[in-house]
Amino acid sequence: MAPATLTINSRNYGSWSLRGWLLCRMAGLDFVEEVLPAGDPATRAELLLLSPSFLVPRLEHAGVTVWDALAIAEYLQERFPHAGLLPEEPVARAHCRSISCEVHGGFVNLRSALPMNMTARHSGFPVFSGAKADIVRITAIWRDCLGKSGGPFLFGRRPTMADAMFAPICSRFVTYDIAVDATCAAYRDAVLALPDVAEWAELAAAEPQELLELEAEF
Structure with a gap:
């Protein structure tokens, strides 16, 4: 059988692409990547939140096409x-x-104030009240899960769907120099040290930095 195809956009800015890609890797799926060119007008409209429909990441597998990272997660499950x-455990x-759905539908202020940029580093970045509330909620989720599971990941010794959903947020916390407690810092670092996340970050560093006007996540 031919491998599946996962369509993604930017590695450096594409938080949802990262989530979909990690989920496919975690599932052990044999897939090839199709990377949409950033210069394409339709792609650029989607990346800058000017498109009414977001169809990336998109997985084609065994005659099925499924898009949206959360839908891909459930399909792979x-x-x-x-x-x-x-x-x-049920x-x-x-x-x-x-909590995966909460990431999918929430944290709008954080997305707007701290767009994903894996290669940038902003020491002492000012974080305003809306994004601060999201950060408080995110770290509360992490501490709750880690307290119950013992870590190093949210539900124990191996990463799950939820860790894939939070991986871009871990990256944001590094990019924007977000201070967190020791428990959350250890979790953040464990996610970013995953071989698949490290591979994605290495490829992101080699990507042209073209979207200077980016103001929100995609």
């Missing part, structure tokens, strides 16, 4: 139930789904 995208599974 159905196709590869033993890959560990969700915890085994209560933990429900919790993992809930």
Whole structure:
């Protein structure tokens, strides 16, 4: 069978592309990447939140096309139930789904104030009240999960769907020099040290830095 195809956009700025890519890696899916060119007008409109429809990341697998990182996560969970995208214990599974959905639908102020940029570093970056509230909520989620699971990941010894969803936020915290407590810092560093995340970051560093006017995540 031919490998699946995952369509992504920018590695440096594409937080949802990173999530979809990590989920495919975590599921053990054999896939090839299709990277949309940043210079394409339709792609650029999507990257800058000017498009009414967001179709990246997009996975094509076994005759099925599925887009949106959370939909991809659920599809992969159905196709590869033993890959560990969700915890085994039912209560933990429900919790993992809930916080993954919270990332998917929430933290709008953080997305706007701290757009993903994996290669940038802004020491002492000013964070205003709306984004601060999101940071407080995010770190509360992390501490709660880590306190229950023992870490190093949110639901134990191996990363799950939720860790893939939070990975771009871990990157943002480094980019914008966000101070967190020791527990959250250890979690942030564990996620960023994952071989797949490190590989993505290395490829992001080699990507042309073209979207200077970027003001929100995509």
